[in-house]
Amino acid sequence: MQSLQKITSRFIPLRIENVDTDQIIPARFLKATTKDGFGKNLFRDWRYEQDDETKPKADFVLNQSQYSGEILVAAKNFGCGSSREHAAWSIQDYGFKVVVSSFFADIFKNNALNNGVLPVTVSDAFLQQIFAQGAKDTLSVDLEAQTITIDATGAFEKFDINSYKKTCLLNGYDDIDYLLSMKTEIEAYEKANQ
Amino acid sequence: MGKTLFEKIWDKHVVKQIEDGPSVVYIDKHFIHEVTSPQAFSGIEKRGAQIFRPQQIVATADHNVPTMQQELPIKDALSKFQVDTLIENCKKHDVELYGLGHKYQGIVHVIGPELGITQPGMTIVCGDSHTSTHGAFGSIAFGIGTSEVEMVFASQCIMQSKPKVMRINIDGTLKNGVVSKDIILYIIAQISASGATGYFVEYAGSAIRALSMEARMTICNMSIEMGARGGMIAPDQTTFDYIKGRLFAPQGADWDKKLAQWKELYTDADAKFDVEINIKAEDIDPMITYGTNPGMGLSITGKLPTVESFTDATEKQNYEKALAYMGLTAGQSLLGMPVQNVFIGSCTNSRIEDFRLVAGVIKGKQKDPNIKTLIVPGSQEVAKQIKAEGLDKIFAEAGVEIRQAGCSACLGMNEDKIPAGEYCISTSNRNFEGRQGAGARTLLASPLTAAAALLTGKITDIRDILN
Numbered sequence: 001m002q003s004l005q006k007i008t009s010r011f012i013p014l015r016i017e018n019v020d021t022d023q024i025i026p027a028r029f030l031k032a033t034t035k036d037g038f039g040k041n042l043f044r045d046w047r048y049e050q051d052d053e054t055k056p057k058a059d060f061v062l063n064q065s066q067y068s069g070e071i072l073v074a075a076k077n078f079g080c081g082s083s084r085e086h087a088a089w090s091i092q093d094y095g096f097k098v099v100v101s102s103f104f105a106d107i108f109k110n111n112a113l114n115n116g117v118l119p120v121t122v123s124d125a126f127l128q129q130i131f132a133q134g135a136k137d138t139l140s141v142d143l144e145a146q147t148i149t150i151d152a153t154g155a156f157e158k159f160d161i162n163s164y165k166k167t168c169l170l171n172g173y174d175d176i177d178y179l180l181s182m183k184t185e186i187e188a189y190e191k192a193n194q
Numbered sequence: 195m196g197k198t199l200f201e202k203i204w205d206k207h208v209v210k211q212i213e214d215g216p217s218v219v220y221i222d223k224h225f226i227h228e229v230t231s232p233q234a235f236s237g238i239e240k241r242g243a244q245i246f247r248p249q250q251i252v253a254t255a256d257h258n259v260p261t262m263q264q265e266l267p268i269k270d271a272l273s274k275f276q277v278d279t280l281i282e283n284c285k286k287h288d289v290e291l292y293g294l295g296h297k298y299q300g301i302v303h304v305i306g307p308e309l310g311i312t313q314p315g316m317t318i319v320c321g322d323s324h325t326s327t328h329g330a331f332g333s334i335a336f337g338i339g340t341s342e343v344e345m346v347f348a349s350q351c352i353m354q355s356k357p358k359v360m361r362i363n364i365d366g367t368l369k370n371g372v373v374s375k376d377i378i379l380y381i382i383a384q385i386s387a388s389g390a391t392g393y394f395v396e397y398a399g400s401a402i403r404a405l406s407m408e409a410r411m412t413i414c415n416m417s418i419e420m421g422a423r424g425g426m427i428a429p430d431q432t433t434f435d436y437i438k439g440r441l442f443a444p445q446g447a448d449w450d451k452k453l454a455q456w457k458e459l460y461t462d463a464d465a466k467f468d469v470e471i472n473i474k475a476e477d478i479d480p481m482i483t484y485g486t487n488p489g490m491g492l493s494i495t496g497k498l499p500t501v502e503s504f505t506d507a508t509e510k511q512n513y514e515k516a517l518a519y520m521g522l523t524a525g526q527s528l529l530g531m532p533v534q535n536v537f538i539g540s541c542t543n544s545r546i547e548d549f550r551l552v553a554g555v556i557k558g559k560q561k562d563p564n565i566k567t568l569i570v571p572g573s574q575e576v577a578k579q580i581k582a583e584g585l586d587k588i589f590a591e592a593g594v595e596i597r598q599a600g601c602s603a604c605l606g607m608n609e610d611k612i613p614a615g616e617y618c619i620s621t622s623n624r625n626f627e628g629r630q631g632a633g634a635r636t637l638l639a640s641p642l643t644a645a646a647a648l649l650t651g652k653i654t655d656i657r658d659i660l661n
Contacts, residue, residue: 085339164215
């Protein structure tokens with residue numbers, strides 16, 4: 001897993017609530033057996049008319065050239081629905097390192113963290129402040145300090161992340177390394193609970 | 195202070211609590227399917243690790259499978275490759291597979307319970323959000339991502355933060371024409387598609403106790419649609435009677451021992467929930483959804499909200515987006531609106547009881563000539579039972595074809611899809627944009643309401659047919 005510490009970037013504003021993982025990556029693209037190449041189908045049916053890459057929908061934010069960056073900012077309840085980790089893979093493969101929302105669905109949040117994509121939960125008010133910024137404005141996310149800052153105004157908010165996950169992300173460790181190191185304890189648990 | 199049912203099972207499965215971090219939770223049963231497992235198998239191989247407890251894993255192929263002519267090779271090359279990859283992985287890693295053509299094959303959340311694999315007090319995971327279904331047996335069951343599938347492969351454990359607990363009490367008697375699907379659609383409409391995020395839900399109350407296991411599974415199945423980590427129902431005599439004698443159910447002395455343990459699985463009288471919600475069963479009508487998330491539901495006789503009822507600008511914009519996608523108008527009623535498709539199936543409503551309900555409505559009648567149907571049993575066992583009970587004849591006489599087991603039109607991944615712009619009354623669980631195929635318009639409802647539309651070709655109040 002890639003480590004993540006600090007990032008300053010422009011952001012892509014997605015002012016849509018309840019973005020479900022079927023929108024992030026429709027089921028017909030889940031037939032792959034590797035984790036690669038999902039970014040090109042990120043938000044596929046919102047991005048293109050009639051599933052045709054030569055017909056981008058002008059009103060969709062990923063197709064608007066003024067917006068760019070490694071931070072996706074979405075309205076509340078981002079990532080609800082299906083547990084498909086392909087949603088996190090497609091967001092990462094597209095080039096996002098951070099997703100900001102006022103509310104995340106549980107499974108998506110875990111999936112993002114397990115792939116080195118940081119979900120940052122902010123207050124509704126702060127989310128509105130971010131949405132009010134221009135396309136050239138940047139956000140800074142500092143994982144060590146657990147802060148997200150609107151650089152143009154200096155306004156910032158602290159965000160929550162448990163210290164275990166924070167350490168994993170800062171160092172690029174994953175849970176499986178940890179669990180593999182726990183074999184003896186797990187075997188002891190099994191023995192005691194047979 | 196007493197413990198909730200959730201806490202009793204959770205605490206028993208915590209191998210280690212990491213300070214200011216997640217718990218390491220032991221997993222008793224791990225279900226896998228072809229879509230969310232291949233990268234976990236290759237992940238474990240890349241690490242040079244072994245599957246830690248292959249005998250605690252059960253695999254099936256369901257999402258990608260055709261529901262006609264299953265004896266022939268899968269036509270779609272990518273689907274075929276994914277299903278073949280599962281076969282190869284299971285063989286290589288010594289995992290039990292009920293694949294296509296096997297008599298136990300079916301939707302993962304249908305076969306686990308019907309084979310007696312799902313049991314009270316267990317922790318159960320699967321790379322599929324509807325794993326919450328298994329909570330109907332008084333187990334902690336939840337959906338996980340592929341990285342987590344790999345974790346369970348590697349260690350039979352998962353890292354999870356302990357969720358908060360919510361209890362939803364449904365007391366009283368359901369009205370005629372109202373079934374468990376209506377209960378859960380009603381709850382989600384009340385608390386929204388994110389109303390239980392961060393919580394594990396226990397369903398309780400006299401209306402829940404009166405339900406069959408199939409009906410309980412429908413409710414727990416859709417817990418994720420309000421954001422809950424999972425849903426569960428304390429086991430009782432209904433649960434024990436359902437499990438007894440099934441293929442993988444405990445036998446003899448082992449049964450007696452397990453039964454004694456299962457009888458301890460209930461929430462103590464003085465246990466505390468973070469949130470408690472009370473619902474009167476009599477308040478629930480047959481329900482239907484009108485929007486693009488399962489929280490956008492109403493009574494079949496109700497009217498869509500007006501645009502003015504939304505004060506928040508983003509919410510208003512989202513409502514208008516949903517209406518545009520669905521081709522509906524704010525304030526309108528849905529009754530009498532023509533639909534083109536009826537889908538009866540999915541891990542929510544594809545069990546034998548669902549087919550009995552539908553058969554009861556359509557018996558001796560003819561389907562509307564304009565309606566296209568996808569009627570799909572959840573498993574080979576359900577299909578067998580349909581025949582054994584003679585329900586297949588009732589469907590055939592009504593002009594309705596019964597297909598073969600699989601996820602079918604629930605998710606627009608296999609051959610069964612709803613055409614763009616058309617409406618489908620669906621007994622499945624999600625009405626997201628494009629869920630049943632690009633541009634498809636899904637109206638979630640109970641098997642009874644679906645059966646009513648099958649006969650009339652329109653959105654119909656089932657009570658008009660039953661009375």
